[in-house]
Amino acid sequence: MAKVVRDTYLIFLRYLRPTLRNRMVLVFGAVQPLVYLVLFGPLLTEVFGGARSWRVFVPGILVQLVLFGAGFAGFALIADLRSGVAERLRVTPVSRVALLLGRVLRDALLLAVQASMLVAAGLLLGLRAPVAGVLVGLALVTALAVAIASLSYVLAMSTGREDAFAPLLSTVTLPLMLLSGILLPMDLAPGWLEAVSWANPFRYVVDATRAAFAGDYATATVGRGAAVTVALVVVSVALGTRRFRAENA
Amino acid sequence: MIEARGLGRTFTTRQGPVEAVRGVDLDVDAGEIVGFLGPNGAGKTTTLRMLTTLLAPTAGNATVAGCDLRADPAGVRRGIGYVAQGGGTDPALPIGEELELQARLYGVGPVAERTAELCARLDLEGLERRPVASLSGGQRRRLDIALGLAHRPRLLFLDEPTTGLDPHSRGDLWDHIRRMRAEDGTTVFLTTHYLEEADALCDRILIMDRGRIVAEGTPAELKRRVAGDVVTVELADAARDAGRACAALAGLAAVREARADGDGLRLRVDNGDRELMGLMRALDGAGVELASLRLARPTLDDVFLTVTGRSLREAA
Known part of the structure; x- marks a missing residue:
């Protein structure tokens, strides 16, 4: 166990260091959601009214950041498979679980920083939300990033090539994004569409984050969102662990 | 290990x-x-x-x-x-x-x-x-x-x-x-x-x-598994001496094969480096005039050829 923790930390540092050296990567990863925030967010203030619209929109943007940030983590693994780094590490006695967790935790940290930057941008634009609510929301999306990054690594490992992984990824992420009510709450959807959206785990996380931003902590919505997030983390890390163990043959 | x-x-x-x-x-x-x-x-x-x-x-x-x-x-x-x-x-x-x-x-x-x-x-x-x-x-x-x-x-x-x-x-x-x-x-x-x-x-x-x-x-x-080293003998007057030279060499135990080839002879000899002196004495004894004598070791490619029937370069 101590070895897993130590190895995880070593792998975490290995992948964190290049990010620290080149911090622009951090900013670039958050540019797309920031553009949504600045160029699309103000439209909603006309629809819902100022303060409430930002409390609805910013949580959606955070989950979008998870989908498109942590979701793309697998590309780095494919690069490592190609360069031989993945194989070099697998010949060492390093814990197989650490090879997954070290990367995933680095992805989660990166996402937490980017999410905080987006919240700060939201505040400048007019977001007003309780500090505790924002922290609960950040915790939810960071946990979600752990799950999504793990799944991304599993998919990357299974496909092994960028040209197979990229189309697969966009096929999966786009419906997940649209059905989670990231841009507009799903309450606005016609009955059938809303019914479908309940099958999408992201919807619960988006709803919970919105509730937290609105200050409604002790609600079924937050509880459900937290439960779904934990379940996603457990399942995806288990899948990832199995995959990383199996690959060592 | x-x-x-x-x-x-x-x-x-x-x-x-x-x-x-x-x-x-x-x-x-x-x-x-x-x-x-x-x-x-x-x-x-x-x-x-x-x-x-x-x-x-x-x-x-x-x-x-x-x-x-x-x-x-x-x-x-x-x-x-x-x-x-x-x-x-x-x-x-x-x-x-x-x-x-x-x-x-x-x-x-x-x-x-x-x-x-x-x-x-x-x-x-x-x-x-x-x-x-x-x-x-x-x-x-x-x-x-x-x-x-x-x-x-x-x-x-x-x-x-x-x-x-x-x-x-x-x-x-x-x-x-x-x-x-x-x-x-x-x-x-x-x-x-x-x-x-x-x-x-x-x-x-x-x-x-x-x-x-x-x-x-x-x-x-x-x-060594490849049958012997290759010795190329160049004769001063192949037309005159080739037959005599072949006969003289065929009697040596180490010589597996001797045949006329162009201006001289081509031999397959076990332990060619040690046998060179013997070859020269035999040729000298038969009154054959030598122009040159060359010893070539078999390469691993010859080994591969012998074992698999294909050249390593072709196989690759």
């Missing part, structure tokens, strides 16, 4: 099962430099990947660095170093970071000291802060080997160590590999499809073809 019995790997493909490696038995003693020689696709890399725990065998088993491959892969990993054909470094990372990580993963300490030692050992001093991408081909190869040596393994696997290197870097790398064995007693198991490399570097060669080991021995032993 390595003891494999019946090691095999069958891949399942859409066209049906492909037997990449078929029942390989091999033994490597501590301190040996042993090479797998064979064309691309012979199953060398697949065998290496099985011995290094990267690929599960579908048949047989092996003991590597004192640990059972199937029962204790973690033990095998602790005991071996592995340098893949394409290396295994991130072009963007400084080489010092890659070396440090490697030392830490193996729990080798103190890390800074070990990193400096490895850099000194493989002529990488002063490059610690440079990104891998800025290294020359030879430097990058030496970095790969330094990474494989981070934990002072008793057994090092090298997959095609000099493929893609210029002749100077290749010779330099051979020196490093020899020194590793001389100074630390490291056992080295390598694959190559270069005859010169197997010849120059290996104590023992295993020739692999189509998933099987088809011949094994020291380079000299293997070459």
Whole structure:
């Protein structure tokens, strides 16, 4: 166990260091959601009214950041498979679980920083939300990033090539994004569409984050969102662990 | 150091099962430099990947660095170093970071000291802060080997160590590999499809073809299997002396074959270097006038041809 923790930390540092050296990567990863925030967010203030619209929109943007940030983590693994780094590490006695967790935790940290930057941008634009609510929301999306990054690594490992992984990824992420009510709450959807959206785990996380931003902590919505997030983390890390163990043959 | 019995790997493909490696038995003693020689696709890399725990065998088993491959892969990993054909470094990372990580993963300490030692050992001093991408081909190869040596393994696997290197870097790398064995007693198991490399570097060669080991021995032993050395005799007056010369030589025990060829004779002789004097005396005794005498050793390519019926260069 101590070895897993130590190895995880070593792998975490290995992948964190290049990010620290080149911090622009951090900013670039958050540019797309920031553009949504600045160029699309103000439209909603006309629809819902100022303060409430930002409390609805910013949580959606955070989950979008998870989908498109942590979701793309697998590309780095494919690069490592190609360069031989993945194989070099697998010949060492390093814990197989650490090879997954070290990367995933680095992805989660990166996402937490980017999410905080987006919240700060939201505040400048007019977001007003309780500090505790924002922290609960950040915790939810960071946990979600752990799950999504793990799944991304599993998919990357299974496909092994960028040209197979990229189309697969966009096929999966786009419906997940649209059905989670990231841009507009799903309450606005016609009955059938809303019914479908309940099958999408992201919807619960988006709803919970919105509730937290609105200050409604002790609600079924937050509880459900937290439960779904934990379940996603457990399942995806288990899948990832199995995959990383199996690959060592 | 390595003891494999019946090691095999069958891949399942859409066209049906492909037997990449078929029942390989091999033994490597501590301190040996042993090479797998064979064309691309012979199953060398697949065998290496099985011995290094990267690929599960579908048949047989092996003991590597004192640990059972199937029962204790973690033990095998602790005991071996592995340098893949394409290396295994991130072009963007400084080489010092890659070396440090490697030392830490193996729990080798103190890390800074070990990193400096490895850099000194493989002529990488002063490059610690440079990104891998800025290294020359030879430097990058030496970095790969330094990474494989981070934990002072008793057994090092090298997959095609000099493929893609210029002749100077290749010779330099051979020196490093020899020194590793001389100074630390490291056992080295390598694959190559270069005859010169197997010849120059290996104590023992295993020739692999189509998933099987088809011949094994020291380079000299293997070459002796090819029936004798080739001796070319050039005669001053072939028209006059050729017949007499052939008759004189045919009586010698070491001469397996003697036939007229152009301006002289072409002979197949066992231990040609020792027999040269005898050949000259016999020819002199028969009153044959010599213009020149040339001895050519069989090459490993001749060996491969003898064993498999194909030339290594064609097979590749």
